[in-house]
Amino acid sequence: MSCIETKSLFKNYNSLIAVDGIDLNIESGQVFGFLGPNGAGKSTVIKLLTTLIQPTKGKVSVLGIDSRKNPLEIRKKIGVVLQQPSYEPTLSVEKSMAKYGMMWNVDSRTIKNRTEELLSSFELQDIRKKRNEDLSIGQRRRVQVAREFMHDMELLFLDEPTVGLDPSARRKLLDFLKNKVKETGLTIFYTTHVLTEAEYLCDNIAIINKGKIITVASPQELKKKFGHEKTIQIHISGKDHSLDDLLKDIPDCKIEFNTGTVITIQSSNSEIVLMDILKILNQNDIPIEDLSAMPTNLEEIFLKVVSDSDASNN
Amino acid sequence: MHPIIRLVNRNLTIAINPGFLIWQVIFPLIYIFVAGFAYTALIQNVPFGNKDLDYPAFLASGMIGFNIMNSTLVSGIIIWNDRRHGMFEQIMSGPFTRAHYILSNIATIAIVGLVSGALITAVGYPVFFESVEFSLVTIPLIIFTAIAGAILFGSIASIISTRLRSSEGFNVIINTVFLFFAFVSTAFYPAAGAPEPLATAFYLNPLTYLVDIIRAGIFGAVTDFIILEMIVLVSLASVLFVIATKLLTKLDF
Numbered sequence: 001m002s003c004i005e006t007k008s009l010f011k012n013y014n015s016l017i018a019v020d021g022i023d024l025n026i027e028s029g030q031v032f033g034f035l036g037p038n039g040a041g042k043s044t045v046i047k048l049l050t051t052l053i054q055p056t057k058g059k060v061s062v063l064g065i066d067s068r069k070n071p072l073e074i075r076k077k078i079g080v081v082l083q084q085p086s087y088e089p090t091l092s093v094e095k096s097m098a099k100y101g102m103m104w105n106v107d108s109r110t111i112k113n114r115t116e117e118l119l120s121s122f123e124l125q126d127i128r129k130k131r132n133e134d135l136s137i138g139q140r141r142r143v144q145v146a147r148e149f150m151h152d153m154e155l156l157f158l159d160e161p162t163v164g165l166d167p168s169a170r171r172k173l174l175d176f177l178k179n180k181v182k183e184t185g186l187t188i189f190y191t192t193h194v195l196t197e198a199e200y201l202c203d204n205i206a207i208i209n210k211g212k213i214i215t216v217a218s219p220q221e222l223k224k225k226f227g228h229e230k231t232i233q234i235h236i237s238g239k240d241h242s243l244d245d246l247l248k249d250i251p252d253c254k255i256e257f258n259t260g261t262v263i264t265i266q267s268s269n270s271e272i273v274l275m276d277i278l279k280i281l282n283q284n285d286i287p288i289e290d291l292s293a294m295p296t297n298l299e300e301i302f303l304k305v306v307s308d309s310d311a312s313n314n
Numbered sequence: 315m316h317p318i319i320r321l322v323n324r325n326l327t328i329a330i331n332p333g334f335l336i337w338q339v340i341f342p343l344i345y346i347f348v349a350g351f352a353y354t355a356l357i358q359n360v361p362f363g364n365k366d367l368d369y370p371a372f373l374a375s376g377m378i379g380f381n382i383m384n385s386t387l388v389s390g391i392i393i394w395n396d397r398r399h400g401m402f403e404q405i406m407s408g409p410f411t412r413a414h415y416i417l418s419n420i421a422t423i424a425i426v427g428l429v430s431g432a433l434i435t436a437v438g439y440p441v442f443f444e445s446v447e448f449s450l451v452t453i454p455l456i457i458f459t460a461i462a463g464a465i466l467f468g469s470i471a472s473i474i475s476t477r478l479r480s481s482e483g484f485n486v487i488i489n490t491v492f493l494f495f496a497f498v499s500t501a502f503y504p505a506a507g508a509p510e511p512l513a514t515a516f517y518l519n520p521l522t523y524l525v526d527i528i529r530a531g532i533f534g535a536v537t538d539f540i541i542l543e544m545i546v547l548v549s550l551a552s553v554l555f556v557i558a559t560k561l562l563t564k565l566d567f
Contacts, residue, residue, distance in 0.1 A: 050407045052567050072411055080407040086400030088328050099327055103320050104409060 002064075003028040003155055003187045004049060009058035011044055018044040020211035021058070026204075028154075031181055031188040033202030035195065037306055041211040042191045043083055046159050049189065050080050063154055079153040081145050083160050083191075089133035093124055096132055097147050104151035114150050121176055122146040123169075137164040145173060149180075155187045162197060170194075174201050195299040207302060209309045219298055226304055227296030228268040234277065235290035236261040246280050253277065260289065317410050321418030322425070328395070329388045329422065338385060342377045342434050346370060346441060349502075360504050363535025371445055374438030375532050376501035378431050379525035382460050383467045383495060385430035387488065389423045390471025393562070394484050397475070403567050416559050419472065420465060427464025428457065431528075447534025456531035459547065463524035466551035467495075469558035476561040495521045523547040 004026040011019040019041045026032045036042050047053045049062055051071035060067035062074045088096050094115055101111035119125050122142045132140060141164045148156065158177075162170045174197060180186050192198055198205055199219050206216040217225060236243075239257045247253055252267035265273045270293075281288060315323075350370035360372040367375075396402040405415060439446075471488065478484045496502075498512070499521040505513040516522045523543040530540040 047567060052403065052407055072409065075407060076409045078407075080404070082400065082403055082407065084400045084403070086404035088401060089395065089399055090328060090331055095327075099324055103324055103405075105315055105320060 005061040007059040030203040033198040033205035036208035079148040079156040087132040094128040101150035118146040199298045230270040231294040232265040234263040325422040371442035380501045382427040385426045386468040389468035390475040394475040423468035452531040459527045469554035472558040
């Protein structure tokens with residue numbers, strides 16, 4: 001079933017085009033990653049999908065409900081953790097969670113049980129009595145995310161939820177989200193700048209730049225589609241400056257002299273280039289200390305996709 | 315539970331803290347029982363309607379209006395804090411409409427204003443009970459006026475909170491405006507006998523109208539002038555409420 005559907009979605013602020021004709025079709029029960037550089041339009045899209053703002057043109061349907069006709073019905077069924085912090089400074093952690101549950105009309109027994117569960121899952125027991133204004137940025141962020149699970153929802157929007165979290169808290173949050181999707185069939189719309197997170201968590205990813213969607217695919221498909229170039233590194237002990245001359249005719253390779261010598265091959269034909277280099281090294285009796293092939297990661301793909309898009313726009 | 319009731323519950327929880335309660339009770343108490351009796355040597359009797367009130371009774375009844383005004387600062391502070399700490403956006407992305415948010419603020423102001431007024435009435439009762447002339451007409455009049463006054467000052471606080479962007483600006487403006495309202499009014503001293511420009515300024519201030527009507531209700535001195543003041547107060551409250559609502563509706567994310 002389609003959980004989010006947009007058709008020719010367009011939003012401008014005077015002369016600034018924030019969202020430029022976006023078409024999305026997101027199936028239920030998955031984590032959908034929404035990636036893009038700063039100012040690409042990610043948060044504007046989230047505000048449009050959560051009905052905080054209305055589009056200039058185009059159509060948004062969330063959980064089968066038209067966002068123009070019935071925005072309140074959409075908001076009753078979704079959870080939202082926005083990019084900016086949101087908290088009641090004078091309330092304690094547990095009280096703010098309980099009040100949030102009350103605001104969502106959750107019954108008092110469920111509020112009590114869920115507060116305890118979430119305080120435990122997000123490791124907030126030690127700070128449960130602390131006022132929100134006295135928390136660190138990371139603690140406040142954890143409370144903000146935990147609080148959203150006080151109520152039931154079919155779709156959750158998370159706009160950079162791991163900002164300010166340490167690596168351990170970040171991983172725990174990602175695992176918590178994975179389990180929620182698995183156990184409850186929840187759909188998550190997730191934005192982040194940490195691409196390893198997106199790779200770990202997301203079933204599908206859209207990359208947006210300058211208000212336009214550049215590509216939508218699973219992380220594996222993205223790698224297949226854009227990850228032709230592989231990176232191979234050959235480490236040689238000692239600084240052998242004769243390599244500059246020996247490898248000058250080999251394309252797509254770079255030589256760096258640090259504590260030793262590192263030859264980096266970055267090519268879509270990296271295996272062939274590697275064979276050529278190995279041949280030269282062998283012919284010249286240059287011993288290899290280490291050889292490593294680095295798999296293409298999402299970060300490289302992201303940078304490539306965005307820079308290609310910038311180049312084509314220019 | 316209705317969304318407005320849920321938001322009022324939340325508003326009251328975040329707004330009413332020990333500091334606020336102490337301020338709302340201790341400050342008027344000091345004023346009524348220290349300043350009230352201290353100034354008796356200077357101001358022995360204050361003519362009001364067909365009565366001569368002693369100064370503590372005059373001041374205590376004025377403090378009811380003053381306290382209603384002060385308590386409605388809550389509205390501005392709630393909106394300001396919600397904007398500043400991201401809760402306005404968070405609430406608006408939840409199961410609420412802007413109308414829910416606005417009406418819950420009005421209900422919060424009315425509740426805080428009424429409770430605050432009742433509190434000072436109870437505290438000040440010993441000093442004005444000799445002159446009190448409550449009736450079936452005056453009690454509803456006092457309650458209605460308290461709500462209208464709360465909406466009026468709550469709207470002013472809301473307008474200020476929606477227009478400003480910095481905390482410093484918000485604090486300076488709100489304190490200046492409310493200080494003017496407090497001291498350029500008949501809450502603490504009568505207009506009669508004040509220099510004419512000051513007496514005129516008193517009647518450019520809605521707190522004067524609020525205080526006059528509450529006093530008239532307490533001391534049974536409802537005259538045609540009080541009815542006129544009532545009309546001005548309610549009209550002004552309605553206009554300011556509409557402006558505050560429009561500004562809140564237009565508040566951008």
